[in-house]
Amino acid sequence: MADLERKQDRSPVPSAFEYATAPESREIVRLDERYGLFVGGEWVEPRSGEFQVTVSPATEEPLAEVAYGGAEDVDLAVEAAREAFDDGWSELPASERAKYLFRIARILQERSREFAVLESLDGGKPIRESRDVDVPLSAAHFFYYAGWADKLEYAFPNRTPRPVGVAGQVIPWNFPLLMLSWKIAPALAAGNTVVLKPAETTPLTALLFCDVLRQAELPPGVVNIVTGDGRAGAELVKHPDVDKVAFTGSTEVGKAIQKAVAGTGKKLTLELGGKAANIIFDDAALDQAVEGIVNGIYFNQGHVCCAGSRLFVQESIYEATIAKLKRRMGTLRVGDPLDKNTDIGAINSQQQLEKIKELVATGEEEGAEIYQPPCRLPEKGWWFAPTVFTNVAQSYRIAQEEIFGPVLSVLTFRTPDEAVEKANNTPYGLSAGVWTEKGSRILSMAQRLRAGVIWANTYNRFDPASPFGGYKESGFGREGGLHGLEPYLRFDE
Ligand code: NAP
Ligand code: MG
Numbered sequence: 001m002a003d004l005e006r007k008q009d010r011s012p013v014p015s016a017f018e019y020a021t022a023p024e025s026r027e028i029v030r031l032d033e034r035y036g037l038f039v040g041g042e043w044v045e046p047r048s049g050e051f052q053v054t055v056s057p058a059t060e061e062p063l064a065e066v067a068y069g070g071a072e073d074v075d076l077a078v079e080a081a082r083e084a085f086d087d088g089w090s091e092l093p094a095s096e097r098a099k100y101l102f103r104i105a106r107i108l109q110e111r112s113r114e115f116a117v118l119e120s121l122d123g124g125k126p127i128r129e130s131r132d133v134d135v136p137l138s139a140a141h142f143f144y145y146a147g148w149a150d151k152l153e154y155a156f157p158n159r160t161p162r163p164v165g166v167a168g169q170v171i172p173w174n175f176p177l178l179m180l181s182w183k184i185a186p187a188l189a190a191g192n193t194v195v196l197k198p199a200e201t202t203p204l205t206a207l208l209f210c211d212v213l214r215q216a217e218l219p220p221g222v223v224n225i226v227t228g229d230g231r232a233g234a235e236l237v238k239h240p241d242v243d244k245v246a247f248t249g250s251t252e253v254g255k256a257i258q259k260a261v262a263g264t265g266k267k268l269t270l271e272l273g274g275k276a277a278n279i280i281f282d283d284a285a286l287d288q289a290v291e292g293i294v295n296g297i298y299f300n301q302g303h304v305c306c307a308g309s310r311l312f313v314q315e316s317i318y319e320a321t322i323a324k325l326k327r328r329m330g331t332l333r334v335g336d337p338l339d340k341n342t343d344i345g346a347i348n349s350q351q352q353l354e355k356i357k358e359l360v361a362t363g364e365e366e367g368a369e370i371y372q373p374p375c376r377l378p379e380k381g382w383w384f385a386p387t388v389f390t391n392v393a394q395s396y397r398i399a400q401e402e403i404f405g406p407v408l409s410v411l412t413f414r415t416p417d418e419a420v421e422k423a424n425n426t427p428y429g430l431s432a433g434v435w436t437e438k439g440s441r442i443l444s445m446a447q448r449l450r451a452g453v454i455w456a457n458t459y460n461r462f463d464p465a466s467p468f469g470g471y472k473e474s475g476f477g478r479e480g481g482l483h484g485l486e487p488y489l490r491f492d493e
Pocket of ligand 2: 054055056057121122123201202203
């Protein structure tokens with residue numbers, strides 16, 4: 001093995017083709033200088049009086065000032081949501097509710113370029129991804145749940161589904177619009193009203209979404225957006241008039257929320273972190289598998305809870321896989337998120353960059369071998385080159401902890417039993433990938449891997465009809481599909 005790798009290391013990494021730049025125009029986005037909170041269908045000044053600037057992580061350029069809601073603001077938003085719930089939304093004929101959701105979905109499609117550009121500006125992800133994944137999937141979620149709104153009795157036969165009430169929802173920065181859609185679409189389809197808190201570093205698409213709600217003429221107060229930091233999130237989840245809490249974010253904050261909600265009777269779903277195993281068997285179609293490895297860990301700069309961050313390669317194909325992977329990594333283009341040729345954009349925040357660097361340093365200290373293809377990183381903004389660690393032991397921090405960056409840890413196995421044992425050796429249980437030509441092996445692996453989502457011969461595929469969620473420290477409850485409706489309903493038979 002070492003021979004081949006050394007040879008590989010000596011031969012020059014194929015440098016990426018020189019392309020001309022192909023920047024997407026940002027003209028389509030019109031930003032206000034300053035945004036208030038969206039409460040009761042209106043823009044209101046925050047009672048907290050606090051504003052902070054949101055920046056583009058690719059350039060550190062300030063984009064807009066955004067309100068930081070406090071306890072009083074959360075209180076007003078929950079009150080507006082309660083009024084809207086009592087004043088008709090929950091009693092509206094379900095087919096009418098569906099019409100609003102269909103309208104929102106259509107407007108998201110119509111304004112998709114605007115949303116894609118803004119998502120990439122505010123969060124640093126490549127335009128190719130926001131344009132082809134985040135925005136279309138967001139619209140698809142609204143379409144999908146619009147279809148369920150007037151069919152709840154068929155979804156849950158012989159039971160009487162009723163809305164829960166006011167949903168308090170807190171989302172992270174890695175898929176801002178998509179996480180908003182995962183939360184808001186099923187909540188509204190089931191007849192609830194919503195207060196949502198976007199993440200601190202990526203509030204802008206949630207604020208643009210308020211404009212969509214107005215365009216769709218959604219009744220005031222059905223959706224309220226309170227921007228701010230963790231304090232606003234904490235106020236929202238502990239608010240006594242919130243009936244259902246939905247959270248996506250870190251395991252640490254998830255645990256704090258679980259404590260805050262315990263004993264209150266609120267319904268709770270938690271979508272937390274992950275450290276997924278992507279398992280390559282020796283009969284896999286190797287070139288496709290390498291594409292799957294790259295997509296699994298470098299998609300969205302690795303800021304993906306279900307990222308395939310631990311690669312397990314069967315020993316007999318280890319050398320060939322690593323050689324192909326390194327070659328492929330040399331063709332990844334890191335840079336301007338608004339350039340249509342970019343594969344890897346900016347790291348979402350300086351804080352996240354520090355976290356990645358810290359964990360990568362522990363990998364080197366503990367004895368893993370690091371490889372990064374030569375690539376020029378922009379001077380301004382926050383960047384990290386695609387990275388792979390070989391020689392990784394299961395006990396290393398880079399094999400145990402979520403890095404949430406473009407960093408892959410490679411381990412090996414000999415038998416399917418060993419692969420299962422090692423893959424399940426993590427506190428998390430969100431997702432996994434299996435690459436093999438054998439159908440029976442796919443099924444037996446899927447049975448034995450303790451993960452909520454298991455992809456076979458593909459990775460990071462999402463569909464609104466399919467449920468998503470984890471086991472163990474990855475949380476509980478499912479979003480998407482029929483399963484995703486249930487947390488927003490009560491059944492008082
Ligand atoms: P985070 O720090 O937990 O933040 C998530 C959200 O919670 C943000 O809006 C945050 O506000 C807010 N928040 C912070 N402290 C809070 C508190 N005490 N009470 C209530 N809300 C609070 O997570 P993150 O670093 O933004 O996101 C990365 C994590 O999310 C990763 O671990 C990733 O795996 C996980 N994730 C999971 C899924 C999934 O579906 N399972 C999807 C995406 C991400 P601020 O923005 O102001 O901090
Ligand atoms: Mg930002």
